[in-house]
Amino acid sequence: MASYIVRRLLSGLLTLFLFMTLLFFAMNALLPGDYVSSLGPMTADDANAAREALGLNRPLFEQYFDWLGSVATFDLGTSFSTRVSVWETIRLSMSATVVVLTVGLGLAFVLGGWLGRVSGYKGSSFGVGSLTFVAILCLTLFPPALAVAMEQRVKGVTGWFGLGDFGSVDYGAFVDVTPAGVLWRVFFVFVATSILLWVVESLVFRLTRRRLPRWVFLVAMVAIPLLIWSWLGIADRVIDLAGAMSLLIVAVVILTFGEIQLVTRAAMDDVMMEDYVMVARAKGLPESQVRDRHAARTALLPVLSRFAVAIPYFLTGLVILEVVFGGTQGAAGLQIVGTVQRINAPAGLGSLLFGALGTQDYPLLIGAMVVVGILTLLIRIVLDVVHAALDPRIRFSAGEEPA
């Protein structure tokens, strides 16, 4: 297993390097003009001076190696428009995207997987038909239209926040407890809790040969993070932010669960006639156990491999949603709070990306694209490792990478 992970990581690094090379040259070659040309009319001398100051008049290859060297040290350069470190801006914006993506996709996976299992198991009936119909409907919804409808109707009626209202949440005097700071803590607490639960589960199984009931996980997934957050003293802020992000998360779930449900259903259809499922039923096991323990485990594999290919599209969908929810307050800037300089970053990678596109701020744009790429790659690697853990054939087929 360890050797598989190492191999996968190394190949991921090579992919990442090629990706960044492609991105840099594609951006410079395909997008016309540069930051200076977006500033409006100026004399040729002034323009040249501005290009000199930003280092835009050097040969492209020199800029490329410079950029690559600094990326290797987590320095994505300086934004042209705000003169603030790109990495700093992205780190603040990214937190919302990462949390929404993990929570949203996690919920979609649970919901879609469950609906898919149920509808795949029952065979054809009216209920299953309507479940499939709803899934296809949600799958083909036009994301921005959904976002606008939700913002106009749900937000107007219930008074829930949208992502764009981040700024209105009061963070008191703590400069380090920005929304981004809270969100990163939320994210890492979630990850830590999942790992903890996984370890406990496998320990219990080793010792007693028994699986914990599912409600234990549900309770623990809510209770443990809440405990840790209140211990960190950020529980109330977490609840504020949860309100601010609830609409976005719901939108992500609506747009993605359909695909997971349909793929799970197709996979369940295939698995249900397998001999071991019939054996399990013949033994007289409860139907839910046959469904979830015997059939669904195998059906999970094709779902995972489909998921891995679909991740970039989910991420794009989220970016699109963020642009609509986040409104036009996209551009990054500096804010002076008291004596402390604080970077005022837009909430979410989507707003950041399109803000940078509007001002032709290429360091910020490329930086955001690199981060989107790295996120995608990381999720793919995690999914591949999970896949390999579930399916020994992948671990032991040397050199062959899962697609």
Add this chain to the structure above:
Amino acid sequence: MRSRNLFAPDGPVRIFFRNPLAVVGLTIIVIFALMVVIHPLLMNTLWAGEELIYDPVFGNDAPIVELVVVEEVTDPTREIELIEARIRDITSNLGDVKEFRIQPAPPSGTHWFGTDVFGRDVFSMVLYGAWPSFVVGLSAAVVAAIVAVIMSVASATFGGRTDRTLSRVSDVLLLIPAPLAMIILAGGSTGDFLTPLNFGMTYGLLAGASTAAIVLRSHALSTAQRPFIDAARVSGARGWYLARKHLIPHMIPLAAVTMVSAVVGAVVAHGFASWLAYSDELSNWGAIMFTAIGFASLQGTLAWNVLIAGAAAISLFCAGFYLVSLGLKDVAFRGSEERRQRPGWVRRRENRNVGSLV
């Protein structure tokens, strides 16, 4: 595997039409295709001489509606605020019932879907938008299928270094999601490079070389391991000849499935680019919604008839192609119903883990 007669009792056409969802999808697509034909017909016959009202780009018609002038509006379809009324007609007073021209107007007999903020007929715009969507979707689908089939077949036929290089290319391109890349290109590009045709072809290139190639590659690899390929090799078939004669025929059904998902992705990406006003098109479905949203803050209310018309057109269009892909999948993994009746080990041998990838 491939029967010569398309219409044989177990041929692809019959299998496709056995799936009711696929038939619904095909019906939707046919309706949209009819819209492409109907619009110029209507403009030349029924709407002839009324171009100023029904033209999807330059038309304008503001229906006359009787509104009550009130202090505070509760029902915008029947009442109007005093200030608003005075701007339009200085003689208005509280409690008057006056005739006003309104745009956007709600659906009516003359304007089935109402009019948008410029007073254009939304029904005509929706009909008119079908053509660019077909161009974007179909060009994306064709390019994606060609690129993906060539890449996957080359992987399977030549193997080794070719395969490693090609799958690395797919892996790298997967990190630049095609919809996002197209939106950024549309936002950054100037001039009229991104016509619907160019947009679709570029999208097809990106999506075909990444997602579609990955899916098709594993199918091609497993097909290449089947006995008839060995038989062909023994009888002297090599390289492109082997690929053309023996591999590609087996890729076509699955390639059709990936084509359809390229249609959906491209149409949504194009819609979103137009929604952000990044497209040079004068009128398409994304642009319809742009006018609904873009002027919502000026109007004070969102023109729901305009937004819903555009969004429903795009969603239905995509749903149609998605449903068709379900039927094509039945053809690709032929006779999944019969297959279900056979014991597991037989199906495993037939299946080789491929059907599940799509």
